Amino acid sequence: MQPATQRSKVSVVPQPEAAKPAHPWLNRRTVLSFASMSTFLLGWQFLVSSGIVHKRLLAPPIVVIQTFITKFVDTTPDGATLQEHFITSLVLALIGFVSAIGIGTPLGLCMGWYRGIDAVAHPLFELMRPVPPIAWIPLSILWLGVGLVAKAFIIFVAAFVPCVINSHAGVKMTSPVLINVARTCGASSWQIFTRVCLPYAIPLVFAGFRISLGSAWSTLVAAELLAATCGLGYMIQMGRTMIRPDIIIVGMLTIGFTGAVMSWGLDRIERRLAPWRSKR
Numbered sequence: 260m261q262p263a264t265q266r267s268k269v270s271v272v273p274q275p276e277a278a279k280p281a282h283p284w285l286n287r288r289t290v291l292s293f294a295s296m297s298t299f300l301l302g303w304q305f306l307v308s309s310g311i312v313h314k315r316l317l318a319p320p321i322v323v324i325q326t327f328i329t330k331f332v333d334t335t336p337d338g339a340t341l342q343e344h345f346i347t348s349l350v351l352a353l354i355g356f357v358s359a360i361g362i363g364t365p366l367g368l369c370m371g372w373y374r375g376i377d378a379v380a381h382p383l384f385e386l387m388r389p390v391p392p393i394a395w396i397p398l399s400i401l402w403l404g405v406g407l408v409a410k411a412f413i414i415f416v417a418a419f420v421p422c423v424i425n426s427h428a429g430v431k432m433t434s435p436v437l438i439n440v441a442r443t444c445g446a447s448s449w450q451i452f453t454r455v456c457l458p459y460a461i462p463l464v465f466a467g468f469r470i471s472l473g474s475a476w477s478t479l480v481a482a483e484l485l486a487a488t489c490g491l492g493y494m495i496q497m498g499r500t501m502i503r504p505d506i507i508i509v510g511m512l513t514i515g516f517t518g519a520v521m522s523w524g525l526d527r528i529e530r531r532l533a534p535w536r537s538k539r
Contacts, residue, residue, distance in 0.1 A: 300320050303317075303319070303320055304319050304320050304321070307319040314504075315502060315504070316504060317504055318503075318504040318505035318508060322505050323505050323508050323509060323512070325505075326505040326506060326509050327341070327509050327512075330506075330509060336497060336498075336501045336503065336506070337493065337494050337497035337498075337506070338488070338489075339489045339494070341494075341509070341513065343489055344489055344490055344491050344493070344494045344510070344513075345491060345513060345517070347489045347490040347491075348479055348483070348490040348491040348492065348514070349517065351407065351410055351411055351414065351479065351482065351483070351490065352414060352475050352476055352479055354407075354411040354414070354415075355410075355411045355412070355413070355414025355415040355417070355418055355475055355482075356414065356415075356418050356471060356472060356475040358411070358415045359414075359415050359417075359418035359419040359422050359471055359475070360418070360422055360468060360471065362419065362422075363418070363419045363420075363421075363422030363423045363426065363471075364422050364423075364426045364464060364467075365426075366380065366423055366426070367422060367423040367424065367425065367426025367427040367429075367430075367467075368426045368427070368429070368430055368452075368456075368457070368460065368464075370384075370423070370426075370427045370430075371426065371427040371428070371429065371430025371431045371456070371460070372430050372452045372456055377427075384423060388420050388424075392413055392414075392416045392417035392474075392478050392481070393413075393478070393481050395412070395413055395416050396413060396481070396482075396484075396485065399412045399413055399485075400485065405485045405486040409485055410482040410483060410485055410487070411482075413478055413481065413482040413485075414475045414478050414479060414482055416478075417471075417474040417475055417477070417478035418471035418472070418474050418475040418478075419471075420471075420474075421467045421468075421470035421471040421474060422464075422467050422468065422471050423467075424467065425463045425464055425466055425467025425468075425470070426460065426463070426464050426467060428463055429456075429459065429460025429461070429462070429463035429464050429467075430452075430456045430457075430459075430460050432459075432460075432463065433455060433456045433459040433460065434459065437455050437459065438451055438455060438456075441454070441455050458533065461529065461532055461533040462529070462533055465525055465526075465528075465529040465533075468525050469522050469525055472518060472521055472522060472525065473518060473522075476514050476517070476518045479491065479492050479514065480492035480495055480496070483496075484496065491510045491513055491514055492510075494506060494509075494510045495507050495510040495511065498510065
């Protein structure tokens with residue numbers, strides 16, 4: 260006698276696994292970046308080699324690479340090796356940049372949350388914000404002389420403004436819904452500030468750090484005009500005096516590469532502190 264119901268046998272067909280790229284790093288973005296960089300270097304080399312641009316005005320990439328390598332042991336024409344210039348400028352930039360973060364970020368956060376602090380500090384900040392950092396050089400010489408402190412002060416002024424603006428905006432842009440929910444749950448003003456506003460403001464705060472970092476390195480050359488005898492800015496100025504475009508480009512590329520590495524480090528720190536931020 261046959262059973263009233265029978266279990267239907269379902270055959271499961273294994274699905275083929277998605278093909279994985281042989282090299283995960285070899286994606287479209289990497290290929291496009293490599294292609295654009297190669298095109299830029301080839302075009303640069305062509306302009307100089309063909310005589311369209313004179314070698315005294317623009318050194319070809321091969322000469323720049325040779326100068327970069329030899330500058331590690333060669334002290335001509337500026338009296339120091341590349342690593343000595345780099346360390347001097349790095350210390351100077353970090354002093355000004357870290358000082359700007361340590362003072363500007365708390366000030367901007369407090370201005371964004373506490374109306375009393377905002378009422379006192381905002382008019383003074385808006386009065387000083389449009390003044391370019393280079394305009395502070397005469398006063399810095401009068402107040403601090405021409406040493407390390409005066410140069411770090413110029414970099415501090417350049418990096419200070421973006422830290423304050425972005426920290427202030429980060430708190431102001433905190434969702435009112437989150438603040439009202441926290442108040443409904445009985446949170447104090449300090450608890451709302453530290454547990455709601457600060458986490459919400461982290462992406463904008465780090466965006467301000469990146470802008471401040473760029474401002475610090477871009478002001479470095481001007482800061483090292485103050486009777487400097489070493490530093491990347493000094494090396495660039497000596498390259499201009501000696502009509503050595505290869506020296507100038509080596510200094511510029513060193514500043515650019517160092518700034519890119521520091522910006523990447525800030526991005527990694529932000530990902531740790533704010534893993535919920537949107538990524539593209």
